[in-house]
Amino acid sequence: MGFVDKLNAKVADSAFGRWFRLEGSGHPKSRIGSKFTTELRAGLTTWASMAYIISVNASIMGDTGGTCVCTADDCTTDPAYNTCLGTLRRDLITATAAVSCLSSFLMGALANLPVGLAPGLGLNAYFTYSVVGFHGSGMISYREALAAIFLEGWLFFILSLLGIRQWLARIIPQSIVAAVAAGIGLFIAFIGLQSGGLNVIGGDTATLVGLGGCKPEDYIEGLPNYCAHRVLQNPTVWLGIFVGGILTVFLMLYRVKGAILIGIVLTSIISWPRPTAVTAFPHTPSGDEAFDFFKKVVAFHPLETIGNVIDFNYSNPKVWYALITFLYVDILDCTGTLYSMAKFAGLRDPITHDFEGSTIAYCVDAFSISMGALMGLSPVTAFVESATGISEGGKTGITAMTTGLAFFVSIFFAPIFASFPSWATGGALVIVGALMVRNVLEVNWNYIGDGVPAFLCLIIIPLSYNIAYGLIAGIITYVLLNFIPWLIRRATNGRIQPPGYEDAERWTVPPGGFVPLWMKRAAKGDSRFWMEPTEPTSETSAAPVKDIESSHGEHEKDTNSAHISAETNSEKVAPHREV
Template identity: 50%
Template sequence: MISIGSRLSAAIGRLRDVVYRVDEKINTSTFGRIFRLRGCGHEDEIQDATFSREFRAGLTTFATMSYIIAVNAHILADTGANCVCKNQTDVGICSNETEYLICQNEVRRDLVTATAAVAGFSSILFGFLTNLPVALAPGMGLNAYFTYQVVGVRGTGSIPYGLALTAVFVEGFIFILLAITGMRHWLVKIVPGTLKTASGVGIGLFLTLVGMSYGNGIGLVTGSVSTPLAIGGCPPEDLYRGECPNNIMQSHKMWLGIFGGLLTAWLMAFRVKSAIIIGIAIVSILSWPRNTSLTYFPHTDEGNSRFEFFKKIADFHPIQHTLGAQEWDLSGGNGAKFAIAVFTFLYVDIIDCTATLYSMARFCNKVDEKDGDFPRSTLAYCTDAACISFGSLLGCSPVTVFVESGAGIAEGGRTGLTAIITGICFLVSIFFAPIFASIPPWATGCTLILVGCLMIRQVVAVNWGYIGDALPSFVTICFIPFSYSVAYGLIAGIFVYTVINSLIWIVMFVSGGELEPWEYNRKEYWTWKPAGRKPWLFRVFTKGQYWAEERLHLKKDGSDVRSIQRQSATESEEKPLEDRFSAASVSMPPRAALL
C-alpha cells in the first residue's frame, strides 16, 4: 500500500511538473500575450490567469451549460418550425399525425446541431474579441417566450416560425446600432450601481433555485397548490402536476445530486483542481447504467429515446428544416405583430443580457470601480448582437450571456480563453451530442447551487444604508428568482427605485431642502448623464469631448465622492487577492474556490 501510494504521489508530482512547464511555455508566448496570461510581459497581464486554469474553467462552463443542447432543441421543436399540420387549429390532432411527428423529430435533431453550433461560434467569437470568460448560447426564458408566446405550440401563435426568426435577425442589427452609437452603453450606465450589484446577488439566488428545481436541477423543491414552493425530492413517478404529494425526499437521484454537490464542496475545500468537473463527471457516470434507480435512461418512451440517442455516441445530423428559414412577408396583418415581437425581444434581451454580463464581469473582477464599466464593453455588446442575428439564421431564438458562466469563473476563468474552450467543446459536441446531451440535470444542479453561493457574497456591496437604495435592491434580489427572470427582476427594481426617489425629490424640492430623509447623506450618487470614454466610433470620427462630463458631486464636508471612489479602487487593487473581499469590493470568490 505504501509503495502504491508513493508511486501515485510521484506520478501526480510529475504530472504537475508537466502542467507547470506547459503553462509557462504558453503563458509567455504570443498566444499568452493575446489573452494577457500571467508572465506574458504585457502591462495588463492578469496574475490569476494561466492556460491550465483557463482550460479547466472552460470545461466547467461547458459542463454546466451542456444541458442547453437538448433543452433548447426540445423547447423550440414545440413550434413545429416549418412542419405542416393538416389541422392547424387543433393541437391534439397534430400530436397524433404521424407525418407531422416525424417532421418534428427531425426538427428537434436539427436544433440540437444548431444550438451546439451557435453556442460554439458565439462563445469563441465573444471570448476572442472581448477577452472575457463569458459564454453565449440561445437563452433560456427567451426561447420559451419565442415558442409559447410568439410562434405558439405547433405554430398556433401570433406569427409563423419563419417570421419570428426574422424578428430575431432584425433585433440583432438594432442591437449593433445601439452599441455603436453608445445608446446601449448609456442604458447600462443609467441603471444605479446598487441595482446592478443586486442583480448579481439575484442571479445567484436564481441559479440556486434552478439547481434545486426538477427541470434543471436535483429536484429538491417543487411547486404547490397551497404555497408557491414546497419540499420535493419524490421519485419521478410520484410527481403529480409539478408537486410531490407523497414520498418526499425519497428520490435516489436527488440524493445522488446532493452527494455530488457535497463531494464538489469537499474537493474545493482542499483546493482540488477541477473539483466542479469531477463532481459532474462522477454523478453523470453513475446515472448512465439503465437497470438502477439512478438511471437517466428509464424503461419508458422518453427514456428509450434518450438511450437510443446516447448509444450513437458519435453522430452528426445536418440541419435540414431550420437553416435559413426566415420569412419576410409582412402582409395580412403580420406587420404589427412583427413589430411587437421585435420590440419585445429587444427590451427583454437588453435588460437580460446587460444585467448578466455586468454581473459576470464584476464576478471575475473586470469592472472598473471608477466608472462602473468593464474593458471592451462596446465590442462585447456588438458581438452579442451579431451572434443574435447569426443564431436566427440557423433557426434559434435570441443568443444571450449565460449565467452558468459563473461556474467557469468560480473554477478560475479570467480571460476569453475560457469562453473559447467552452465554444470548442460545443463545436465538438456537434459530433458527440449523444454524450453531452446525456448529462442529467441532477449532475449539474448542485454545481449551480455552489455558484449561487459564491455570487451571493456580493450582497455586502449593496448600499443598505439608505432606504432609497436598499428597498429597490432588495426587490431586485427577490424578484429575479421569484419571477424566474433576470430581466423582470431588474425592471421591478428600477420601477421601485424611480418611484421612491422621485417622491423624495418632490418633497425636498417643495420644502426647499428643509425636509430631508433620514440618512440621505448615505445615498449612492447617480446621474443620467453618460460618463467615461465615448464609444470608439465617435472617438475616431469626432474631436473634443462628445459626452457631457458627469456632474461633480460634493459631499457636505466638501470632499469629492468620485475621488474617494478612485482612491478606494486603487487601494483595492493594491491589496492581495485574498484581502479584496471587504464590504466595499466583493466581486469574486476567494482563491481557495478558484484552484
C-alpha cells in the same frame, strides 16, 4: 518547475498570451492569476454547466412545430407531421450546439471575456409559447418570429456600436447593480434546486412551491414535479446532493482544481448505467428513446428543416410587436448578465463602471442573435452558468473559447453531451449561486431608499424567472423612492429631507461620458481607433466618483495596484481601464 508550470509560462510568454493578457505575458493590463491551463479547465466547467441547453432548447423549441406542416385536425395523429417533428428536434440539437460554439468562441477571441453564450432559457419559452405558440398556434408563424429576431440582432449591433447599451448599464445605481448580481446568484441556485437540477424543490398546489424529489409514480396526476406524498424519496436527488454538491464543496475546501467539473462528470458517469436506481435512462418510452440516442455516441445531423427559413414579412404589425418585446427583455437580460459576469470575474473598472472590451462583447452578442435566427433559433444571450467557470479561475477569453470548442465537439458527440442529467449540474448551480449572492454586501442597506429597490430586484429575479423583470422593478422603485424626496428637498432648499438622506446613494453618471472611446479616438484621427490603448489615457483617468463608489473604498486606497484576487474574484483593479 513542473510540466504544467512550464506550459503556462511558455504560453504566457507568447503573442497568444499577450493578446489574452495572461499573467506573465508582460501586457500592462495582464490579469493577475490567469493561467492557460486554468482557463482551459474553467472553459470545460462552463461548458459542462451549459451543456444541458443542447437538449433542453431542442425540446422547448420543438413544440413550435418549426417549418413542419400539420394536415390533420389532431396533429398528434398525423404520422408525417410527427416524423417531421423528430427531424426538427435533431436539427435544433445541431443548431443549438453550433451557434453556442460560434458565439462563445467569438466572445472569447474578440472580447477576451470568460462568458459563454447560447440560446437563452426564458427567451426560448417566450418565443415558443407566446409568440409562435404550441405547434404554430400563436400570433405569428415560426418563420416570421425568426425575422423579428434577425432584425433585433442588428438593432442591438447598432446600439452597441454607439455605446447605448454600455451607457444604460453604467448609469444604473450601484446598489441595483449589486442586487442584480446577487439576484442572478439566487436565480442560478433556484434553477439548481428545481426540476431542472437537483429536484429538491417542486410544485405545491397550495403554496406553489414546496419540497419535491419524489418518484414519478408519486406525482399528482397530471402535474409533473408536484409530489402528492413521499418527498425526497428519489435516489437521484441524493446522488446530486452528495456527489454533485457536498463532494464538490469538499474538493473546493481543499482547493482541488476543477472541483466543479469533477462533480458534474462523476455524477453523470454514475447515472449512465441503466439497471440502477439513479439511472438517467429509465425503462420508459422517453428513457428508451434517450438511451438509443446515447448509444450512438457519435452522430452528426445536418440541418434539414430550419436552416435559413426566415420569412421577412415586416408588413405584419405583429412581427413588430414581437420584435419590440424581444428588444426590451433581451437588452436588460443580456446586458445585466454580461455586466454581472464581468463584475464577478473582477474585470469591471471601479471608476467608470464599465468592463474591458464591453463594446466588442455587446457587438458579438448582437451578431450571434442574428446568426442564431438564420439557424432557426430563439435569441442567443450570455449565460449565467458562466459563473461556474469564473469561480474555477477563468479570467480571460480562453475560457469562453474553450467552451465554444467543447460545443463544437458536442455537434458530433451530441448523444454523450446531451445526456448529462439535470441532477449532475444542479449542485454546481447551487454552489455558484452561493458564491454570487455575496454581492448583497455591496448594497447600501443604511438607506431604505436604496435598500428596498435592491431587495425587490434581488427577490423578483428568481421568482419571476427573468432578470429583466427584476431589474425593471428595482429601477422603477428606485426612481419613485428617490426622485420625489429629491424634489421636496430642492423645493424646500434642503429643509425637508428623509432621515438618513446623507447616506443615500447618488444617481450620478460615472466618468467616461456617453460616447464610446473608439469614437473619440476615431474623431482624433487615430488610425487604430478600434484598438484599446495599453497605457492609461486622460479619458480613462478620471477622478473617482465618491457617491457611487462608497462601497468600494477599500479598493480605491491604492488605485495603481491592478491586482485581481484569484481567491475571491474581488474587484481589485486599476481604474485605468478601457470604457
